[in-house]
Amino acid sequence: MTNRLYYSDGYLSEFNATVVSCNKGDSAYEIILDQTAFFPEGGGQPSDEGFLDGMPLLDLIDRGSEIIHLVRKPIEVGKTVIGKIDFDLRFRRMQNHSGEHLISGTVNKLFGFSNVGFHIGEDYMTLDFSGELSASDILQIELEANRAVWKNIPVVSYFPSDADLKLLNYRSKKEIDSDVRIISINNVDVCACCAPHVKNTGEIGLVKIIDFMRHRGGTRVLALCGYDAYVDTKNRFESTVLVSNLLSAPQGKIAEATKKLLSDFDAAKAQITELKFKAADAHISKLSYTDGNIFLFVEGLEDRMLREIANRARLLCSGVCAVFCGADGSYKYIISSQSVDLIPLKEIINTNILGRGGGTSEMLRGSCTADRHSIEDFFTNTDFTAFIDTGDNT
Numbered sequence: 001m002t003n004r005l006y007y008s009d010g011y012l013s014e015f016n017a018t019v020v021s022c023n024k025g026d027s028a029y030e031i032i033l034d035q036t037a038f039f040p041e042g043g044g045q046p047s048d049e050g051f052l053d054g055m056p057l058l059d060l061i062d063r064g065s066e067i068i069h070l071v072r073k074p075i076e077v078g079k080t081v082i083g084k085i086d087f088d089l090r091f092r093r094m095q096n097h098s099g100e101h102l103i104s105g106t107v108n109k110l111f112g113f114s115n116v117g118f119h120i121g122e123d124y125m126t127l128d129f130s131g132e133l134s135a136s137d138i139l140q141i142e143l144e145a146n147r148a149v150w151k152n153i154p155v156v157s158y159f160p161s162d163a164d165l166k167l168l169n170y171r172s173k174k175e176i177d178s179d180v181r182i183i184s185i186n187n188v189d190v191c192a193c194c195a196p197h198v199k200n201t202g203e204i205g206l207v208k209i210i211d212f213m214r215h216r217g218g219t220r221v222l223a224l225c226g227y228d229a230y231v232d233t234k235n236r237f238e239s240t241v242l243v244s245n246l247l248s249a250p251q252g253k254i255a256e257a258t259k260k261l262l263s264d265f266d267a268a269k270a271q272i273t274e275l276k277f278k279a280a281d282a283h284i285s286k287l288s289y290t291d292g293n294i295f296l297f298v299e300g301l302e303d304r305m306l307r308e309i310a311n312r313a314r315l316l317c318s319g320v321c322a323v324f325c326g327a328d329g330s331y332k333y334i335i336s337s338q339s340v341d342l343i344p345l346k347e348i349i350n351t352n353i354l355g356r357g358g359g360t361s362e363m364l365r366g367s368c369t370a371d372r373h374s375i376e377d378f379f380t381n382t383d384f385t386a387f388i389d390t391g392d393n394t
């Protein structure tokens, strides 16, 4: 049975232990020690990282009474080894996990909801609660959790006797009858938990809820505590400064300034659209009735404006009206006609203008890679009226 040193001292970052067994596993050697300060994944907290006997620890497995340490090379049974924990990482996780107890205890006390899921991820912690919380509830929970930080309350861990446990009102995700480790934070939370915690709530530093959402009939809360909350706050502050400088607005007024910017942007977009329709009008006004085809080359107009030009210009010719937008090698086109069925012409046109596209008997749309000169040649010299549908089937 491995003696779990982190139960009584979450701050032990280096320890001596004796190798009890060493077995070759599928991908690593499995080392069991008489005691360990390495915490194996559990209660939502990932496994510790660090070095054992000078080798990087690959992973930890909790097998109930024993903890397996995975390393690359074997270690002699009976050897005294040194374990070194990545304590910066461990302490950040302790800050987050103890902060989670403050949030979950506060939610339970104020709203009666249970924590039904908890995970410390790479970017933030995820806490799932059994009921729906509103935005104002979240603000209240965050403030109460931080008040518990400011009070610097001792975080006490202990194993109550079975009899004491029966009398204890505590949060727990699993039904366990005995050997239950309790983490108690006076007046805030009492919870069954296997993980190492900070000694006093003051060490959590800051509890920051960064988002929340409805989740499986309850609420999912994303939060950060301690150093991670500090880094997140620092990053957000840097973004605020950047945006404030870009907008030339005081930091407290960037939302207002952004709203104004977006409104100015919408007005400018509307103005550009109006100007583009005017440009389309100008193209049409230059045309007069043509006995044959009309082809036009325009720039910077959107599909709906090309359609507008094509629909109006087709009334001014006996053949087809072709509108091209772009530059040599990359034109968008719309081809329209009031008298010619375009479906049978699709392949002929696309072959001659190196195009791809399709459409209806009245309008074709697509793109082509031919140059302007070849396109002009083709539409000048092709008589599409031979394809006019006269309705005479004889």
Ligand SMILES: [Zn+2]
Binding pocket: 043, 097, 101, 191, 192, 193, 194, 195
């Ligand atoms: Zn816990």
